[in-house]
Amino acid sequence: MKITDIKTFIMKGGNRNWVFCKVETDEGVHGWGEGTLERHELAVESGIKTLSERLIGRDPTEIERNWQIMYRHGFWRGGVVMGSAMAAIDIALWDVTGKIYNLPVYKMLGGAVRDRVRAYTHAGDLRGGWEAVDQGFTAFKTGGWDLAKNAFHEKDVVDDLHEKIKSMREHLGPDMEIMIDNHGRSRPSVANRQIAAVEEFDIKFFEEPVPPDNLDAMEQIRNAGHNMDIATGERLFFRYGFRDILHRRLTDVIQPDIAHTGGISEIKKIAQMAETEYIKFAPHNPNGPIATAASMHVCATVPNFLILETARDMPWHDKVQTTPITLKDGYFELPTAPGLGTDLDESVFAERPFIPSEGAGNAGYKENTGSWNAEDMSPADV
Known part of the structure; x- marks a missing residue:
């Protein structure tokens, strides 16, 4: 069997564009991948085209060899754009290979160590928390900053976070698990005050307290003596980008994104690296259905797995799948069909064409207004 073509499709999902790729073979077996990277979809599409030139004519089941060819044969290595293209x-390739051997991907990864995969969703406020409860979730994540009120200003951010989490805990009860995502918006001193302000509310983890570029800043968080798990990793790429933070044990939970860090092959290795340091694995995944399915297969096989992120507020997740993966009572059920266990309906792509994101060439900058978007900036960045 040989790879005959690798095609790219970009579809407007929920609040972002999903970048899919389809690997076709000379025996009619195809596989789906995803390398969604918001605001940089066309760059990923170009990356997939570059990488496909190295793989056309090759055996799709030689997954590790093909991965090494993609990673090593272009001289330049790493980075989120090529990491996303490689991931797709x-x-x-895992989907194709599973279909060839009539096995779900998790079976090829060594088999499941759990019967289902726990997931969490997002809630911006108390109303969102109640919606998560109604959808059957037992955990959700909320933001560490009130952007409408605080924006670039640090004043009141600590008190505002305390009041929001206090209200959520009082109204939703002790059994709902709450996580906080700070999106790397704070300086270490501010992040430490934020964490201290919510410790009493039994928070599952505090994500990206500071920007991901400076491990010494993460060490300031670690050395503050908080009684709360710290999480990070969505903006680290490939196992080499995770080596130092894992070796120095600067986090309790690591969050690689399967759509950015080289796919199934690489994220499994990162999870194994974390296991040797007794660090939990909770993949970042606000992505489309293929990245979600792939993440779920990996999580089923990882002993140190904690919980999987999912964006279930996007109805197109299910509409674009011919056989949607099943989420019940806050858990993904393991599929029995070969490969990823789902397929995509290409006719749906036309209903949701690609819409370029604002500021696609300059993260955080709105070209139509000439202003910076606080959603993507932080006091730590300016």
Whole structure:
């Protein structure tokens, strides 16, 4: 069997565009992958085209060899754009191979160590928390900053966070698990005050307290003596980007994104690296259905797995799948069909064409207004 073509499709999902790739073979077996990267969809599409030139004519089941060819044969290595392009193709190769051997991907990864995969969703406020409860979730994540009120200003951010989490805990009860995502918006001193302000509310983890670029800043968080798990990793790429933070044990939970860090092949290795340091694995995944399915297969096989992120507020997740993966009572059920266990309906792509994101060439900058978007900036960045 040989790879004959690798095609790219970009579809407007919920609040972002999903970048899919389809690996086709000379025996009619195909596989789907995803390399969604908001605001940089066309760059990923170009990356997939570059990588596909190295793989056309090759055996799709030689997954590790193909991964190494993609990673090593272009001289330049790493980075989120090529990591996302590699991820899309790698996931599709696992899907193809599973279909060839009539096995779900998790079976090829060594088999499941759990019968289902726990998931959490997002809630911006108390109303969102109640919606998560109604959808059957037992955990959700909320933001660490009130952007409408605080924006670039640190004043009151600590008190505002305390009041929001206090209200959520009082109204939703002690059994709902709450996580906080700070999106790297704070300086270490501010992040430490934020964490201290919510410790009494039994928070599952505090994510990206500071920007991901400076491990010494993370060490300031670690050395503050908080009684709360710290999480990070969505903006680290490939196992080499995770080496130092894991070796120095600067986090309790690591969050690689399967769609950015080289796909199934690489994220499994990162999870194994974390296991040796007794660090939990909770993949970042506000992505489309293929990245979600691929993440779920990996999580089923990882002993140190904690919980999987999912964006279930997007109805197109299910509409674009021919056989949607099943989420019940806050858990993904493991599929029995071969490969990823789902397929995509290409006719749906036309209903939701690609819409370029604002500021696509300059993260945080709105070209139509000439202003910076506080959603993507922080006091730590300016």
